[in-house]
Amino acid sequence: MKKSLIIVESPAKAKTINRYLGKEYEVHASVGHIKNLPKSNLGVDIEDNYRPTFYTIEGKEDIVEKLQSIAANANKIFIATDPDREGEAIAADIAEEIEGKNSNIYRVLFHEITERGVTEAMREPQKINSNLVSSQRARRVMDRIVGYMISPFVWKTLYYGLSAGRVQSVALRLICEREEQIMNFVPTEYWSIIAEFTTSNNETFYAKLFKIDKRELIVPSKDTLEEIHHKGTGDKYYFIPSEGEAQNFISEILKQNFKITGVQKRDTRRNPAAPFITSTLQQEASRKLRLSASRTMKLAQKLYEGIDIGTEGLVGLITYMRTDSTRLSDDAVAEVREYIYNNYGKEYVPKQPNVYKKKKTSQDAHEAIRPTSIKHAPNVIKKYLDKDLFRLYELIWNRFVASQMEAAIMETTSVTVDGGKFEFRAASSVYKFRGFLQIYDDSINGDGELMEEEDAEVKDEKLPASLREGQSAGLNSVVPHRHETSPPPRFTESSLVKILEALGIGRPSTYAMIVGTIIDRKYVEQKDRKIYALSLGMEVNKLLTTHFPHIFNVKFTAKMEEELDTIASGKYSYKKVMDDFYIPFHESLEKVSKKTTAIKKSLQEETKEICELCGKPLLIKWGRNGRFMACSGYPSCKNTKPLPEDREKVQHLAGIKCELCSGEMLVRSSRFGTFLGCSNYPKCSNTKPISMGIKCPKCKKGDIIERKTKRKRTFYGCSQYPECDFASWDKPLDQPCETCGSLYVVVKYSEKRGEYLKCPACKAEMAKVESVVEAS
16 A cells, blocks of 8 residues: 655654654655755846746755655655645745656644644645745745845945845835934933822821922933923923933922822733744744744744653644744634633633734734643653753743733822922732733743833832822932933844734745844844944945835835735735735845945045055055055055054953063954954964953963854854863953942843843842932
């Protein structure tokens, strides 16, 4: 009897599926894509309705031949590549290669790789969805056209080897625009006033000045001030701009008699978050676990494809991880509600299951990301998972269980204290019922810190229970605090994914690669989890947005994403969507192509320095290692030198001698960063890292140096490596800890708090100190 053939992408997935099928099936893997567009040419016939030509990927010929051979002798063929557009396109490529040997081909979708998931999918075989294939092809062709046609323009105007991408360049634009906002930001000084009061029962509490003459005190951000100006509401809002004005108000406050004019108690519900979709999983894994988007997806893929958990063997632990739907199956909901009832109690189970709204753009093709079985609790299978797999699985598990629990109930008490024209307010909150917070708190990040910023001056302490309206309140002290408005925070990978999703740019399958791509191109760098636009990225972004404003545009890119979805739904054709993209793109490209030489010349900056070799002026140009000065007499004169500011940065390194040949050590650059290299290279190839001026706290011999991982992520290690293995993701500062005396502290960052210092030994935190002036 002939066996039926099941084809999947991954050998790990094949191994898991094999467990659930009888002897009448055999499972083989394509090991990812088997076809791609050519490397040497565009591979798209624009005139023939944008027809792409795909070729077998080099090295995959043997796999294709093997699949063809097995297919020829198979009863039926089931292609079970991933259940998304990418998987559908791979399925179409495989079918095209084997249909000549056996046309009895079906498509099956494994949304979870468990016995139930595999059995149900095999009961409902389908045909390959041509609309999904066309949608993926359109995305691939759009990306190829942009990369293949725009990249040469960037080469000609800056330097060879640079590239542009349809979605990545828009992400770069967002990062660069944020960088410009930060660079151009001018802080505004403002003051707050905190008072300590005593009740008639001799109980004290703190309150913050909230209104002066019925005008509410605000933080004078640019948006707030513009809104006040636009709406003409200056009579309702105010901010204290200086210490002198704050002291004047304090003088008046000290003369007033205060009493409590309002005490309010109210209950608020805090609802659980929806179970994970791809974007929210990446955001939370970054925030709570410090995992990059690409690392998160690799781990999730392993959990989906199957983990050996002892006597049960290989089991897929989570549902498919590329999804934009918060939908849950009825069976999964019933199972988790029973679990909550048995483990937390009746009061934690909502009367009706929690249902979450889906986004307008949601394809809703799959369930949310959840555990495949509630019996696989994290503590039960922890011994079978490595550290990161366990952390991610526990995160997915907790979020799923919490999503079907009751809301938390918080009682908030607020008090108003009035005296003359001054109104002070204070509030405190306590949980009456913790609900879903028993298992998952999305306001806590990976360092155990609150994401919601508390008032740094009036801590959310419990107010005295005896507070009553009409009580007198004695004024003990009044303290002014100086503040400055802060620039918008730099993006983290998590916040970038969040805004891309909100703007409708990219889809679940594309988020993970976006940051990695622009880091690899040296357009941005990641330090302490923050994304910084580099000068090359700023220049490329300026070039693209100046000359292709309608293409590398948030609205246009989001519109194209929506149109790709319409191909999948069958509403629009492949050609119609490609026309909507290509016609405006080609028009822009035609105009710019005629101006390439002029654009390149405009990017070269003249300087007042003269070439010491030939006497001609020096120009500032771009090269592989950034901007540099070059002789305008090139190619007859090839003199180059670093920019003046770059020379200043390394002045402190002048005079360092090579210990091998006594030559002068010079600052050099490579794709891994800057380093010291011998001036007698290539005769002497001695190199050494550039020290940060801090001795290694572990071995006390080496110096702390900045290093980079293979993925270009910055970390800090000992110059004596591998003899000393000290390493830190956080930047060390040569500053002792005031609490324990540790020789150094590290720079930490959170979106709400900005930069602050933390001792790696005793974990003491040292926030940026704001000036406090005691009232006289």
